[in-house]
Amino acid sequence: MAIKKENSKDVIELLRRMWLIRAFEEKVSALYAERQIVGLLHLGIGQEAVAVGALSLLRADDLVYGGHRSHGHAIAKGADVNKLMAEIAGRASGYCGGRGGSMHIVAKECGFITATGVVGGTIPLALGAAFAAKERKKGQLTVVFFGDGAGQSGPFHESLNIASLWQLPVIFVCENNGYAEFTPLSAHTKIERLAQHAKTYGIPADTVDGNDLFAVRATMRKAVDQCRAGKGPIFVECLTHRMRGHYEGDPAKYRELSQLAEWKKKDPIARVAGALKRQKALTDKELAKMASEAQALAERAAQFALASPWPQADAVADQVYAVANT
Amino acid sequence: MFVIRHFEENLVGLHGKGVFGGHYHLYVGQEATGVPALACLDADDYLFTTHRNHGHLLARGAEPKKLFAEILGRVDGLNKGKGGSFHSVAPGLGFLHSSGVVAGIIPLSTGTAYASKAQKNGRLTVCLFGDGSLEEGAAPEAFNIASLLKLPVLFLCENNGKYGEGRAVAAAQSGSMAAYPLTDLPKAYKIPAQQIDGIDAGLVHATISEAVEKIRRGEGPQFVEAQTVRYPGSATNWPTVPAPTDTTLAWDVSQVPENAREWYRSADPLLVYVRELVEANQAKREEIAALESQVKSAIAAAVDFAVNSPYPKPEEAERDFFAKSPL
Amino acid sequence: MRELAYYEAKFEALDEIMSGDERVHLINGTFMSLSPHRHVYQNLQKKFKERIFSPPISELGFCGLATGAAMAGLRPIVDLSTGSFIYEAWPQVANEAANAYSMSGGQTRVPVVFHLFHGLRGGGAAQHSGSPQAMLWNVPGLEIVIPSSPRDVKGLLKSAVASDNPTIFVDHTRLLEIRGEVADNDKPIPFGVADIKRVGSDVTLVATSYTVQVALQAAEKLAKDGIEVEVVDPRTLVPFDLVTILSSVEKTHRVIIADETHQSCGVAAEIAARIAETGFDKLKAPIRRVSTLDVPVPYSPGLEAHIGPSEARIMDAVRAALA
Numbered sequence: 024m025a026i027k028k029e030n031s032k033d034v035i036e037l038l039r040r041m042w043l044i045r046a047f048e049e050k051v052s053a054l055y056a057e058r059q060i061v062g063l064l065h066l067g068i069g070q071e072a073v074a075v076g077a078l079s080l081l082r083a084d085d086l087v088y089g090g091h092r093s094h095g096h097a098i099a100k101g102a103d104v105n106k107l108m109a110e111i112a113g114r115a116s117g118y119c120g121g122r123g124g125s126m127h128i129v130a131k132e133c134g135f136i137t138a139t140g141v142v143g144g145t146i147p148l149a150l151g152a153a154f155a156a157k158e159r160k161k162g163q164l165t166v167v168f169f170g171d172g173a174g175q176s177g178p179f180h181e182s183l184n185i186a187s188l189w190q191l192p193v194i195f196v197c198e199n200n201g202y203a204e205f206t207p208l209s210a211h212t213k214i215e216r217l218a219q220h221a222k223t224y225g226i227p228a229d230t231v232d233g234n235d236l237f238a239v240r241a242t243m244r245k246a247v248d249q250c251r252a253g254k255g256p257i258f259v260e261c262l263t264h265r266m267r268g269h270y271e272g273d274p275a276k277y278r279e280l281s282q283l284a285e286w287k288k289k290d291p292i293a294r295v296a297g298a299l300k301r302q303k304a305l306t307d308k309e310l311a312k313m314a315s316e317a318q319a320l321a322e323r324a325a326q327f328a329l330a331s332p333w334p335q336a337d338a339v340a341d342q343v344y345a346v347a348n349t
Numbered sequence: 350m351f352v353i354r355h356f357e358e359n360l361v362g363l364h365g366k367g368v369f370g371g372h373y374h375l376y377v378g379q380e381a382t383g384v385p386a387l388a389c390l391d392a393d394d395y396l397f398t399t400h401r402n403h404g405h406l407l408a409r410g411a412e413p414k415k416l417f418a419e420i421l422g423r424v425d426g427l428n429k430g431k432g433g434s435f436h437s438v439a440p441g442l443g444f445l446h447s448s449g450v451v452a453g454i455i456p457l458s459t460g461t462a463y464a465s466k467a468q469k470n471g472r473l474t475v476c477l478f479g480d481g482s483l484e485e486g487a488a489p490e491a492f493n494i495a496s497l498l499k500l501p502v503l504f505l506c507e508n509n510g511k512y513g514e515g516r517a518v519a520a521a522q523s524g525s526m527a528a529y530p531l532t533d534l535p536k537a538y539k540i541p542a543q544q545i546d547g548i549d550a551g552l553v554h555a556t557i558s559e560a561v562e563k564i565r566r567g568e569g570p571q572f573v574e575a576q577t578v579r580y581p582g583s584a585t586n587w588p589t590v591p592a593p594t595d596t597t598l599a600w601d602v603s604q605v606p607e608n609a610r611e612w613y614r615s616a617d618p619l620l621v622y623v624r625e626l627v628e629a630n631q632a633k634r635e636e637i638a639a640l641e642s643q644v645k646s647a648i649a650a651a652v653d654f655a656v657n658s659p660y661p662k663p664e665e666a667e668r669d670f671f672a673k674s675p676l
Numbered sequence: 677m678r679e680l681a682y683y684e685a686k687f688e689a690l691d692e693i694m695s696g697d698e699r700v701h702l703i704n705g706t707f708m709s710l711s712p713h714r715h716v717y718q719n720l721q722k723k724f725k726e727r728i729f730s731p732p733i734s735e736l737g738f739c740g741l742a743t744g745a746a747m748a749g750l751r752p753i754v755d756l757s758t759g760s761f762i763y764e765a766w767p768q769v770a771n772e773a774a775n776a777y778s779m780s781g782g783q784t785r786v787p788v789v790f791h792l793f794h795g796l797r798g799g800g801a802a803q804h805s806g807s808p809q810a811m812l813w814n815v816p817g818l819e820i821v822i823p824s825s826p827r828d829v830k831g832l833l834k835s836a837v838a839s840d841n842p843t844i845f846v847d848h849t850r851l852l853e854i855r856g857e858v859a860d861n862d863k864p865i866p867f868g869v870a871d872i873k874r875v876g877s878d879v880t881l882v883a884t885s886y887t888v889q890v891a892l893q894a895a896e897k898l899a900k901d902g903i904e905v906e907v908v909d910p911r912t913l914v915p916f917d918l919v920t921i922l923s924s925v926e927k928t929h930r931v932i933i934a935d936e937t938h939q940s941c942g943v944a945a946e947i948a949a950r951i952a953e954t955g956f957d958k959l960k961a962p963i964r965r966v967s968t969l970d971v972p973v974p975y976s977p978g979l980e981a982h983i984g985p986s987e988a989r990i991m992d993a994v995r996a997a998l999a
Contacts, residue, residue, distance in 0.1 A: 029918065061798060061799040061802065061977055062798065062799015063799060063800065063804060078772030087771075098534070113975055113976030113977055113978075113979075114976070115976075121974065121975060121976030121977075121979060122801075122802075122972075122974040122975055122976065122979065123801060123802075123973030123974075123975050124799065124801040124976070125801075125975075126801060126803065126804075127801055127802065127803070127975065131961060140801065140802075140805065141761075141764070141803055142802035143733075144803075152820050160701075172732075172733045173733070175490065175493050175733050175734045175737075176486065176490065176732075176733055176734055177485065177486015177487055177488075177489060177490045177734065177736050177737065177763075178486050179486075180483070180488075180489040181486045183527070184484060184526060184527050184528070187527035188524070188525065188526075203732070203733055204733075205486045206730060208729065211493075211495050211732035212497060212498070212538070212732055213493075213496055213497060213538060213539050213735070214493075214497075214537065214538065218437050219537055220537060222535060223528050223533045223537045224527040224528050225527050225528070225529075226527075268665075270710070272710070274728050291990050299812075313950075333976060333978045334974075334976050334978065334979055336978050336979060336981075336982035337982075338984055339969065339971055339979045339982050340969060340970070340971050340973060343970070343972065360983070379749075379946070395748060396771020397839035427781075428779060428780050428781035428783070429777050429781030429782070430781070431778060431780070431781045432779040432780060432781065435777040436780065438780045438781075438783055438784060440780070440783045441989065445747040445748070445776075445780075445783075445784045446772070446776050446780065446784050448771075448772060450767055450771055450772070452739075453767060453772055454811050455740070455741075456736060456737050456738075456739070456741055456742075456744065456768060457740050457744035457747065457768075457772060458744060459737070459740070459741045459744060460740060460741040460742060460744020460745035460746070460747065460748065461743075461744045461747060461748035463701075463729075463744070463745045463750070464744070464745040465748060467701065467726070467727070467745075467750060468748075468749065468750070473795055480787065482959075486736060486918075487736050487737065487740065487768075488736035489769075490732075490736055490737030490738075491737050491740065491916035493732060493733060493734065493737070494732065494737050494738065494741060497731075497732070524740055533806075540861075565973060571707075571919040610923060641797055642937075668982055669777075669778060669781065669782045670777060670778035670816055671777070671817070671841050671852065672777055672782075672785050672817070672841050674835075674839055674841075674866070674867060675839075676837075
């Protein structure tokens with residue numbers, strides 16, 4: 024692991040952020056089990072290195088689009104965990120006033136433009152943001168996250184083609200966790216690496232170990248530099264694994280237990296912690312403290328959310344159409 | 350090829366006189382692809398084609414008079430006047446459906462291939478489309494599924510390139526497709542793909558024969574990109590005829606307007622084939638001229654039939670859009 | 677006569693259909709969405725392995741495949757699962773499948789069934805709670821089937837597969853657990869035949885899909901106040917049985933239409949127009965619609981419950997009609 028290329032103070036902050044995502048997701052899961060959260064829920068436990076690794080190199084004014092498994096992306100971009108939890112819990116104090124829920128998070132203030140419930144649905148949208156950014160000429164970048172399941176969808180290909188033709192400043196980050204819902208990638212396509220698709224359209228592409236924070240950062244650093252210099256889109260494929268089922272409640276019988284055990288050994292958080300320990304940058308005690316601080320923040324977010332009022336039913340039609348600014 | 354060429358040129362005349370309206374698309378300049386390719390198929394194979402379908406239907410044996418009638422919206426047309434140019438079908442010849450939506454037929458072709466594989470009837474499907482179709486998401490979705498299921502489908506892409514700049518341009522990087530060469534797209538799905546000169550009738554026949562053989566052996570989908578140079582009469586939205594075709598053009602283009610001469614001289618597949626036949630002593634100029642003359646008469650008669658065919662009754666619009674229920 | 681759960685009747689139908697006709701293939705989902713009973717589908721997968729295909733996430737691609745396969749003589753049933761996902765396949769459904777028979781002058785038949793789950797599911801939010809049947813009713817060439825009971829789902833699924841036309845089979849996840857009677861030798865249910873789910877004399881309440889069940893519950897409560905509601909279930913939107921509804925209106929003179937599609941240009945809107953055009957003289961009160969409000973479906977449970985055709989809104993409408 025290329026921790027040597029990183030400043031250990033930075034790494035500690037990154038770990039703290041990864042822990043926050045982990046603790047947040049585990050808290051969401053607990054609330055779901057208690058039926059305090061309902062509906063469709065997709066957790067990113069085990070994929071924290073991609074979110075934090077990819078987004079830690081962006082500017083505040085860069086834009087991010089996610090998919091249905093995007094709590095971590097929003098947090099890594101700087102979303103407020105209280106407002107995020109409240110949204111997932113359907114409360115009026117949530118980012119979208121309770122109207123969006125888990126799959127439709129919008130935290131515009133920190134540049135997390137939107138998630139989506141449609142596989143690959145934000146990829147064409149990200150192109151639009153990149154197009155506008157190119158017009159503005161301020162070096163603004165757009166990053167869009169999606170999974171391996173999106174690789175078989177037509178709009179994904181259309182977007183690669185257009186991004187390449189118009190040399191748009193967009194970074195495609197594919198979280199290849201080997202499963203599209205309940206099906207292994209191999210049952211959906213003969214292609215093993217989605218980076219191959221990018222190359223077909225002339226887009227430079229890399230495949231990295233998505234559970235290695237430093238590898239993700241190194242690749243993203245190159246991608247960000249190139250993209251900001253106006254050299255066109257880049258594709259980064261991160262190989263990773265989701266530790267839970269596709270959605271909360273999915274018993275994931277389609278996955279072999281041995282596979283899960285293998286991936287547990289590659290836990291991204293454990294790897295960073297291990298690297299910091301080996302460098303003597305943090306002790307076991309400090310690491311444990313970091314974890315419990317993250318859990319405390321998640322707990323506080325849960326309490327904030329559950330104490331928040333529900334949105335008013337008779338105001339349900341209020342935010343359907345924007346009112347013109349006259 | 351003469352049938353197609355004279356059919357299409359007559360169509361321009363009919364449109365010019367206002368005999369029918371709407372958009373239409375000519376197969377002029379691509380005859381050496383469609384004719385030899387479709388000759389490699391069996392009678393019960395399926396074919397799907399696009400808005401540029403006249404050449405394919407005629408190559409497969411559709412009656413010119415019925416195709417004219419359909420384009421003119423008459424009751425004796427292939428679709429009884431309900432489809433028009435874009436949607437002309439001939440189920441008996443394997444054309445179940447034509448789509449006017451770019452790439453609309455590509456997923457459909459995986460369907461008939463899926464059905465024939467399931468029914469084990471040995472029928473293969475040919476999907477005929479242009480280079481533009483590859484820009485639609487439907488194309489990679491279909492390639493992926495075809496490769497995954499090893500479907501018996503031949504994807505024949507007619508890349509008719511840019512007008513007026515010689516054959517080489519058909520192979521050029523397009524302003525609307527970043528992938529280049531186009532064969533990279535099917536190859537990404539491990540579908541064997543090759544590029545050939547679509548103006549060389551003999552090469553087309555040999556290539557498609559081989560591809561069809563492979564599919565019939567169960568090797569899964571194949572992709573062939575046949576390159577031609579776009580007909581100068583297609584340069585605008587409404588087709589025109591720079592010079593009416595005649596076998597003499599094979600040796601003398603002085604009657605052709607200067608800006609179109611190069612195409613007739615080097616990129617017109619029909620004229621290329623005529624010259625090949627004569628140079629190989631397989632036919633004499635007079636024989637070819639006589640054949641062409643016969644075709645011209647037959648086409649004239651077909652036009653006559655169509656123009657005199659009645660329009661369907663207006664009430665027909667309200668009929669025949671649901672198949673009757675068995676219950 | 678047996679009492680079956682809706683999902684049991686549905687599986688029975690699929691099993692019988694698959695056993696009875698080799699041309700039937702199943703494409704995509706389990707026809708059970710995320711129901712805890714969906715593992716039952718594995719029995720079908722084992723029994724009919726060669727005729728069940730699980731495609732990649734390519735709705736446009738596999739709906740086109742199903743359409744093409746139908747043109748070539750198979751009778752595929754595609755499970756789109758979440759109804760909103762039909763938007764990804766719209767060109768193939770609305771522009772190819774729907775048009776093929778007509779624009780070929782009657783030569784090419786497309787016996788494909790597109791199955792989907794529509795409506796408010798409890799936390800589905802805007803992109804997973806769509807009811808596309810209203811938009812699809814506006815596409816000539818598509819049949820639309822919309823069951824509400826175990827007997828209906830079994831009988832209608834059989835007819836949908838037997839039909840030579842492209843058929844949209846509109847189901848609802850909230851129906852999966854309800855129980856009802858299914859005959860031992862049940863017959864396919866013809867299209868265009870509405871079903872009177874509850875006889876009444878005071879108000880005609882036309883409802884579709886899961887809203888039929890909500891309507892029945894509302895009717896039970898209203899009966900305690902001496903109001904007898906007649907619940908009429910069209911069962912198919914295309915073809916549509918107006919005659920049964922008009923007979924009911926002739927008896928009651930008042931009609932409420934309750935349905936989960938959004939109000940504007942919704943299913944209730946079309947039914948209301950048809951009743952008004954031909955049954956105006958039978959009415960003693962304006963036709964009332966109880967539809968989902970014209971709002972993108974919000975996530976929060978209270979908001980979602982507020983916008984749908986709830987029992988309370990239905991009862992209010994009935995009372996208003998009698999006032």
